[in-house]
Amino acid sequence: MMTEKDLNILNSKKGIEALLRQNRLDTDKAIQNVKYEKRLEKLQEEMLILQQWVAKNNKKVVLLFEGRDAAGKGGAIRRIIQHLPPRAIRVVALPKPNETEIGQWYFQRYINRLPNNGEIVFFDRSWYNRAVVEPVNEFCTKKEYDIFMGQVNEFEKMIQDSGIYLLKLYFSITKKEQERRFKDIISSTIKKWKYSDVDKRALSLWDEYTRYKETMFEKTQKHAPWKVIKANRKTSARITAFEYILKQIPYEVKDIETIRHKTLRSILNE
Numbered sequence: 001m002m003t004e005k006d007l008n009i010l011n012s013k014k015g016i017e018a019l020l021r022q023n024r025l026d027t028d029k030a031i032q033n034v035k036y037e038k039r040l041e042k043l044q045e046e047m048l049i050l051q052q053w054v055a056k057n058n059k060k061v062v063l064l065f066e067g068r069d070a071a072g073k074g075g076a077i078r079r080i081i082q083h084l085p086p087r088a089i090r091v092v093a094l095p096k097p098n099e100t101e102i103g104q105w106y107f108q109r110y111i112n113r114l115p116n117n118g119e120i121v122f123f124d125r126s127w128y129n130r131a132v133v134e135p136v137n138e139f140c141t142k143k144e145y146d147i148f149m150g151q152v153n154e155f156e157k158m159i160q161d162s163g164i165y166l167l168k169l170y171f172s173i174t175k176k177e178q179e180r181r182f183k184d185i186i187s188s189t190i191k192k193w194k195y196s197d198v199d200k201r202a203l204s205l206w207d208e209y210t211r212y213k214e215t216m217f218e219k220t221q222k223h224a225p226w227k228v229i230k231a232n233r234k235t236s237a238r239i240t241a242f243e244y245i246l247k248q249i250p251y252e253v254k255d256i257e258t259i260r261h262k263t264l265r266s267i268l269n270e
Contacts, residue, residue: 036235043242044083046258051084051120053251058117060164061249064126065241067171068209069199070181072231076171076238077122080245090115093124096139106130106148107155115164127152128168131216136208137198149215153222166224167248169241170217171231175206 065073134140231237246259
């Protein structure tokens with residue numbers, strides 16, 4: 001049964017907009033969307049406070065977003081940076097290395113993208129390509145993989161010892177959900193460009209990805225632990241990512257009540 005609070009939500013501007021965006025009328029979903037947007041706005045406001053603290057105090061932050069193809073990494077980053085000053089942040093999504101970069105130390109091109117004073121850098125995939133994507137697809141040799149795995153913990157220690165805050169987020173989806181998202185991408189006229197040759201092989205190589213992923217989790221937690229986020233539900237994953245970042249960075253004037261953990265289910269029950 002719909003409560004008075006639910007009716008007020010539907011009668012609001014955001015509620016009406018949520019209803020109008022639907023192909024089939026679903027009041028429960030409209031209410032859920034409005035509550036999600038309100039929660040997102042609060043976290044975005046708090047993220048701006050964090051960013052201002054970083055800028056004012058010449059801090060440096062690196063945020064790694066990893067996960068299988070179509071896990072929602074890019075979408076989460078877009079929501080997090082939506083209201084941040086463009087000059088204060090950078091999003092790094094590197095293409096495959098060029099001929100010069102292939103001849104360099106593997107970490108070199110990532111070092112060149114690390115933050116300056118007062119800056120937050122978001123990596124949409126990172127040096128961990130070599131931990132999973134590259135060995136699965138035979139883009140690197142076993143020796144190159146082994147060298148990477150032997151160096152990555154100390155590399156991250158050097159980053160942290162230099163005063164950079166480093167957070168690593170992994171967006172985890174099921175095989176069934178990945179397949180559903182691929183079908184959605186392929187059928188979309190504005191998304192199908194995203195479907196790559198690597199994506200085409202992802203489902204058939206699912207078990208190989210899993211094996212390398214589990215090794216990555218086992219071997220690369222020494223200095224910077226992974227935060228694994230259940231990402232089958234994009235809205236919930238974005239909220240969880242936001243909350244984790246805001247909790248982990250020790251910025252001043254932190255509003256604990258605003259960033260306290262709330263699953264999407266608890267938001268719906270407010």
